[in-house]
Amino acid sequence: MTSIAPTAAATATSTAAGQTLAQKLIAHAxxxxxxxxxxxxxxxxxxxxxxxxxGPRRLQPMLEELGAQIWxxxxxxxxxxxxxxxxxxxxxxxxxxxxxxxxxxxxxxVYDSMGIC
Numbered sequence: 001m002t003s004i005a006p007t008a009a010a011t012a013t014s015t016a017a018g019q020t021l022a023q024k025l026i027a028h029a030x031x032x033x034x035x036x037x038x039x040x041x042x043x044x045x046x047x048x049x050x051x052x053x054x055g056p057r058r059l060q061p062m063l064e065e066l067g068a069q070i071w072x073x074x075x076x077x078x079x080x081x082x083x084x085x086x087x088x089x090x091x092x093x094x095x096x097x098x099x100x101x102x103x104x105x106x107x108x109x110v111y112d113s114m115g116i117c
Contacts, residue, residue, distance in 0.1 A: 047075050051117050052094055053082035056101035070105060077109040078102050079117035 019027065019034060027035045029043035050059060055078055063069060070076055080098055083091040102110045111117075 045071075045075065047077065049077040049079060049117060051078070051082055052080040052084070052098040056098045057094065060101060070107075073105065073107055074109075076107055078107055078111070079115075080110070080112045081114075081116045084113040 023035050023037070026041060026043060027033060029045070030041040031044070032041070035041055050056075078098065080095060083094045086092040086095050099112065
């Protein structure tokens with residue numbers, strides 16, 4: 001009988017302790033020993049990064065709907081790299097929204113046109 005070695009995908013999903021790196025990081029962030037794939041957990045977030053293309057125009061409406069604010073502005077990073085330099089009216093509008101929102105929120109970590117995320 002021939003033995004078949006596990007595929008890369010199979011070994012990537014199971015470590016010596018039976019958890020992927022992502023599972024271990026998430027388990028640590030939610031104060032648990034283990035988490036399961038597909039499980040919904042509440043984690044302590046140490047840093048949140050978002051970018052111009054989906055950040056402020058998506059985040060602000062959610063915050064308003066929840067009646068919430070950014071929990072700690074020093075732990076939020078906004079990177080503007082998807083729509084800069086602005087090449088048309090849509091990209092100019094998106095970048096303007098991101099820049100205005102970062103200024104309104106007084107975010108200390110804004111990287112405008114300074115590389116890629």
